[in-house]
Amino acid sequence: MGLLLFLGARSALGQGSDSPSAVQRAETVRRYELDPTSSLESRVRNTPSSILKLFTDAKFSKPTDHALTAEERRKLSEAFAALPPLHQRILSERLRSINFLDGMPNTGLTSTVNPDEPYRLFDITIRAGVFRETASQWLTEKERSCFDAAGSPLSVSIEAGETGALVFVLLHEATHIVDFCLGLTPPHPSEKEKRAERNTSPTGFTRDVWSENRVPVPAYRDPLRESVRFYVGGKKLPIARAEEVYTSLRRTPFVSLYGASNWNDDLAEYATVYHWTEVMKQPYRIVIRKEGHDTFVYEPMKSDLVRSRLDQMKRFYETDPTITVR
Numbered sequence: 001m002g003l004l005l006f007l008g009a010r011s012a013l014g015q016g017s018d019s020p021s022a023v024q025r026a027e028t029v030r031r032y033e034l035d036p037t038s039s040l041e042s043r044v045r046n047t048p049s050s051i052l053k054l055f056t057d058a059k060f061s062k063p064t065d066h067a068l069t070a071e072e073r074r075k076l077s078e079a080f081a082a083l084p085p086l087h088q089r090i091l092s093e094r095l096r097s098i099n100f101l102d103g104m105p106n107t108g109l110t111s112t113v114n115p116d117e118p119y120r121l122f123d124i125t126i127r128a129g130v131f132r133e134t135a136s137q138w139l140t141e142k143e144r145s146c147f148d149a150a151g152s153p154l155s156v157s158i159e160a161g162e163t164g165a166l167v168f169v170l171l172h173e174a175t176h177i178v179d180f181c182l183g184l185t186p187p188h189p190s191e192k193e194k195r196a197e198r199n200t201s202p203t204g205f206t207r208d209v210w211s212e213n214r215v216p217v218p219a220y221r222d223p224l225r226e227s228v229r230f231y232v233g234g235k236k237l238p239i240a241r242a243e244e245v246y247t248s249l250r251r252t253p254f255v256s257l258y259g260a261s262n263w264n265d266d267l268a269e270y271a272t273v274y275h276w277t278e279v280m281k282q283p284y285r286i287v288i289r290k291e292g293h294d295t296f297v298y299e300p301m302k303s304d305l306v307r308s309r310l311d312q313m314k315r316f317y318e319t320d321p322t323i324t325v326r
C-alpha cells in the first residue's frame with residue numbers, strides 16, 4: 001500500500017462511480033468470462049501483464065507470480081469469508097481476478113480491468129508475503145517506514161492482534177472497489193472539470209471532513225502530519241516527532257495516518273479498522289514506546305470524533321438483496 005498502490009489505484013480507477021445498463025453489464029460479464037456465481041477464492045489467476053508493467057522501477061527486482069499452497073488457499077477463503085456482506089456481494093459481481101506476487105514492493109493494488117467501459121470489473125493484486133505476517137507485524141512495519149528511529153530509544157507499533165495480515169489488506173482493497181461502485185466518496189474530477197474549478201459535491205462520508213481528495217477541511221489540516229510519507233524512499237520524520245504526529249491524528253476523524261492522506265484511503269482505512277475492531281473484535285492501538293515502556297497509546301475507534309462517522313458504516317452490513325448494486 002505504498003506509492004505504487006496509490007498511483008495505480010488512482011489512475012486505474014478512472015472517473016467516479018458508474019451506472020451501466022443491464023445490457024452493458026451482461027455484455028461485459030460475457031466478454032470477460034466472469035461468472036458472478038463462482039466463489040471468490042476460485043478467481044486466483046496469474047497477474048495480468050498490464051499490472052506487471054507497473055513494476056518497472058529499476059530500484060526493485062521484478063515481482064513474480066506466486067503459486068498458492070493449499071494452506072494459503074485456505075487462508076484466502078477465510079479472508080473472503082471475513083468480509084462484510086456488501087463487500088462479498090460487490091466482489092462476486094465485479095472481481096475478475098485476484099493475484100499474488102513475490103517481490104512486490106508495495107502490498108496491495110486494486111486496478112480496473114476495463115477503464116473505458118461503463119460496467120467496470122476489477123483485479124486485486126497482493127504481495128504474497130502477507131500470508132506469513134500477522135496484521136500487527138505488517139501494520140507495524142508499514143508505520144515504521146514513516147519514521148527514522150536510528151539511535152533513538154523510541155519505537156512506534158500498531159497492535160492489531162494475531163489475525164493474518166491478508167484479512168486487513170483484503171478489507172482495504174475490497175473497500176476501494178465498493179467505494180468505486182457505489183460512489184461513497186466523490187468521483188475524481190476530469191481535467192476539464194478541474195480547469196473549470198468545478199467542485200465535486202461531498203458525500204455523506206466526506207462532508208465536513210474533506211475539501212478536496214487530498215486536502216482535509218481546515219480544522220483537520222496539519223503540515224507536520226501531512227509530511228508523513230508511506231512509500232519506499234519517502235522522506236522519513238525523526239521518530240522524536242512521532243508523538244506530535246499522532247497527537248495531531250487524535251484531533252481528526254481519521255482512523256490512521258494512512259487514512260488521513262486522501263478520501264479514498266480514508267474510507268478504506270475507516271471501513272477496515274471499523275470491521276476489524278467492532279465486528280471481528282480485534283485490537284487496533286497505536287503505541288509509542290521508550291525502552292520498552294508505553295509513552296503514548298491511542299485507540300482511534302474509541303475516539304468520539306472517529307465514532308461520529310459510525311453511521312456511514314451501516315450500509316456495509318445490510319443484507320437486503322433488493323438493494324441495487326450498481
Ligand SMILES: [Zn+2]
Nearest residue numbers: 001172265268
Ligand atoms: Zn488504498
